[in-house]
Amino acid sequence: MKKISTPYLLLLPGFAFLFTFFILPIINLAQTSTQTRLENGDTGQYEQTLRFANYFDAFIENREQFTRSFVYALIATLLALLISYPLAYALAFKAGKYKNILLVLVIAPFFTSFLLRTVAWKQILGEEGFVVPSLRTLGVISESTTLTSTAFAVVMGMTYNFLPFMTLPLYASIDRIDPRTLEASGDLYANGFTTFRKVTLPLSMPGVVAGTLLTFIPAAGDYVNAQILGSPNTKMITRQLQRSHLL
Amino acid sequence: MSVKQKDASIPTLPLGAVISRWIGRNLIRIYMVFAFTYLFIPVAYTFAFSFNDSGKSNLIWKGFTFDNWTNPCGAPEVCTALGNSIKIGFVSTIFATILGTMIAFAIGRHAFKGRSASNLLIFLPMATPEIVLGASLLSLFLVFQINPGFWPTVIAHVVFCISFVVVTVKARIASLDPRLEQAAMDLYANEFQTFRRVTLPLVAPGIAAAALLAFSLSFDDFIITNFNSGTMTTFPKFVYVSAARGIPAQANVIGSAMFFLALALVIVGQVVSRKRKVS
Secondary structure, three states: OHHHHHHHHHHHHHHHHHHHHHHHHHHHHHHHOOOEEOOOOOOOOEEOOOOOHHHHHHHHHOHHHHHHHHHHHHHHHHHHHHHHHHHHHHHHHHOHHHHHHHHHHHHHHHHOOHHHHHHHHHHHHOOOOOHHHHHHHHOOOOOOOOOOOOHHHHHHHHHHHOHHHHHHHHHHHHHOOOHHHHHHHHHOOOOHHHHHHHHHHHHHHHHHHHHHHHHHHHHHOOOHHHHHHOOHHHOOHHHHHHHHHHO | OHHHHHHHHOOOOOHHHHHHHHHHHHHHHHHHHHHHHHHHHHHHHHHHHHHEOOOOOOOOOOOEOOHHHHOHHHOHHHHHHHHHHHHHHHHHHHHHHHHHHHHHHHHHHOOOOOHHHHHHHHHHHHHOOHHHHHHHHHHHHHHOOOOOOHHHHHHHHHHHHHHHHHHHHHHHHHOOOHHHHHHHHHOOOOHHHHHHHHHHHHHHHHHHHHHHHHHHHHHHOOHHHHHHOOOOOOHHHHHHHHOOOOOOHHHHHHHHHHHHHHHHHHHHHHHHHHHHHHO
């Protein structure tokens, strides 16, 4: 009898907390999402209905921001994957005894505040930073081109800020690959590229999927990068949400 | 003619070939240098500008000074915000660590009905976008006429920190050798003694890591905090609000100090765990 009840007793306080402050609010949110505004009531007076057209209206009204959030987050996720994969691969297979130190170094930049990092990028890419003048001198960008307040800056900020969510799951799954499988592939006359395509990549797929999800979800729900590095033209859907709740 | 040329080229390869061969061999190292440069640019920038003799707006390099480091409260609003963030982080970490560790033991150590459902419930807050967590919780508080502020923020932080604590502690529990506990039982330790003298000390590093993770998540959170903290400023909120006109250099000092502190903690943790393994 005692053996059966122990786990439930351990779960009780935590789950009671999560139920009250996580499940209940979400239910409340879902419930209010189908309400209808009262015809001649004051602002903020709603009647409980099952008006699912609200979802359609919300999408139509904020079509631009929805699309933008999706596209920005998608590009940032793909860039993060491209940057992280070789990094995770090198950490898992080529770092040798420096593995732990390098792993700490990969996470270390994210010990500084998320907001400070984003502001730092704003100033690095800004008019007073060193990137814009040197690119202008090299002729890569024209005199009138700026990097901040653009979609480029927003996507690049998102890529940078959510990078560890991609690198760590990738590293975890690549690190589990038995190096002998790669050797076997080489012994069977596969070249480096074929080994990667037929052995390494399929075996690391769980990491790719996990990393993609873990990066895409916060990226699509982010408005800090868009707000600090972007302009009104890069506004994302969550910014709309934040405004409607707090103003 | 062509044979002669080929013979001559064997001992000394053309420069282009030498370079491309060197690049081919060191491709991964070159990539790592680029990747780490990219990762550390904003950190280096934040650190460098913490020494800027900038006055109010820390946008342009004006001269080197230690003043910001010797007087981090020179911009008083930075210190107030930092104090609030530390308070919120501390209280949230305690609650999240206790609740999360209990759940981790239940899921990691016991087979019971609803275990996979429990795992799902733990996963959900991590998969929910922050904005949904923050906004839905604020709506609930408003329904019950609770004003945003310190405690609502703490509650919100505990919600998203619990899951990370559970995952971290559970991983540690899973890596324990069950024979150690069996040995304690064989030596006539009762269940409680085994837990206190064997299991808990072995899981402790995992709990410590989880608490550190919870604190840093709470300290760094902006979106959820922005919804539930009302007029209370936190460090990220302060940086966000003052980003437009340039943040004071003292904020860079605090950011850099946090960075070095966290790095030191991680390194100490690594060294300690390595020593344990050796001995």
